[in-house]
Amino acid sequence: FNLFSYVYERCDSNWISFNAKGLQNDLDTRLFGQEIAALLIMKAVSRFMANDNPKKPLVLSLHGPSGTGKNFVTELIAKNIYKKGMESDFVNLFVASNHFTHSNKMETYKSQLKQWIHGNVTQCERSMFIFDNMDKMHPGLIDAIVPFLNYYNKIDGVSFRKVIFIFISNAGAQIITQTALELWKNGQDRTEIKLKDVEKYISESVFNNNSSGFWHSRLIEENLVDYFVPFLPLEYEHVVQCLMALMKANGLPQKRNVARRIARDQIYFPKFERVFSLKGCKGLHNRFCDDV
Numbered sequence: 001f002n003l004f005s006y007v008y009e010r011c012d013s014n015w016i017s018f019n020a021k022g023l024q025n026d027l028d029t030r031l032f033g034q035e036i037a038a039l040l041i042m043k044a045v046s047r048f049m050a051n052d053n054p055k056k057p058l059v060l061s062l063h064g065p066s067g068t069g070k071n072f073v074t075e076l077i078a079k080n081i082y083k084k085g086m087e088s089d090f091v092n093l094f095v096a097s098n099h100f101t102h103s104n105k106m107e108t109y110k111s112q113l114k115q116w117i118h119g120n121v122t123q124c125e126r127s128m129f130i131f132d133n134m135d136k137m138h139p140g141l142i143d144a145i146v147p148f149l150n151y152y153n154k155i156d157g158v159s160f161r162k163v164i165f166i167f168i169s170n171a172g173a174q175i176i177t178q179t180a181l182e183l184w185k186n187g188q189d190r191t192e193i194k195l196k197d198v199e200k201y202i203s204e205s206v207f208n209n210n211s212s213g214f215w216h217s218r219l220i221e222e223n224l225v226d227y228f229v230p231f232l233p234l235e236y237e238h239v240v241q242c243l244m245a246l247m248k249a250n251g252l253p254q255k256r257n258v259a260r261r262i263a264r265d266q267i268y269f270p271k272f273e274r275v276f277s278l279k280g281c282k283g284l285h286n287r288f289c290d291d292v
């Protein structure tokens with residue numbers, strides 16, 4: 001029996017236990033240029049995991065431009081909770097643009113999704129559900145998962161209070177970028193962003209944007225998101241850091257001059273000032289292999 005539980009993943013503390021130091025270390029050393037997001041995520045996850053009797057599931061909504069680390073940070077969270085990280089059977093990733101593509105099948109998707117979440121949490125109360133491209137998800141589908149995010153004690157005999165839901169989207173990216181750009185123009189540090197303001201702007205902009213799946217969603221209306229986490233556009237130095245990290249991860253010598261050269265070749269905006277990388281650190285993989 002012991003050997004079995006050693007080899008096969010189970011919903012117990014051998015396989016699921018929060019490594020707070022590990023997450024802090026990963027956020028400090030591997031996530032670049034996202035001090036505000038790192039701070040919020042560390043606070044949210046450590047408080048939640050330390051509480052043995054939470055009143056509701058943890059709901060994080062990660063917002064920001066492409067390639068700024070939203071999926072990456074989700075992997076870091078999973079890695080520091082589940083021994084198998086993203087490979088864990090208890091971590092469920094849905095990509096709205098892949099899984100829920102046909103608008104005529106919405107009713108089927110709704111009942112499948114509800115069954116999937118219910119079934120998985122029945123198996124393991126410490127499950128994690130990640131929804132990528134959340135803004136592309138049909139509002140009706142978002143509303144279908146709303147009951148799971150609420151303060152209910154149990155739904156059909158199952159408690160969802162220890163579950164973590166992470167929503168990832170580009171919704172609100174414009175307002176985040178605008179705020180970061182204004183700070184830059186005023187010569188202020190990007191960490192000086194007033195979190196309360198950004199959170200308010202993000203929730204307002206995702207709620208009122210009728211091209212976003214969040215549009216007038218009950219998720220926002222009922223205040224079920226615990227943290228709106230902003231990811232800022234990345235600057236040249238962050239792209240250099242990403243490239244250095246990639247070289248190391250691939251067992252290649254870390255050549256800063258090469259990293260700087262490749263980083264300079266990326267597209268930056270605004271066009272004249274070249275402050276922020278258009279694609280963040282996304283797609284760098286293919287760029288550096290030939291150069292090192």
Ligand SMILES: Nc1ncnc2c1ncn2[C@@H]1O[C@H](COP(=O)(O)OP(=O)(O)OP(=O)(O)O)[C@@H](O)[C@H]1O
Binds near residue numbers: 069231242
């Ligand atoms: N802030 C960051 N710090 C370190 N690495 C980063 C950061 N942002 C992006 N990366 C690197 O770039 C890759 C792509 O980033 P990621 O998938 O997290 O972007 P995203 O914000 O989720 O983008 P999208 O909105 O397009 O899904 C990551 O796997 C990671 O290697």
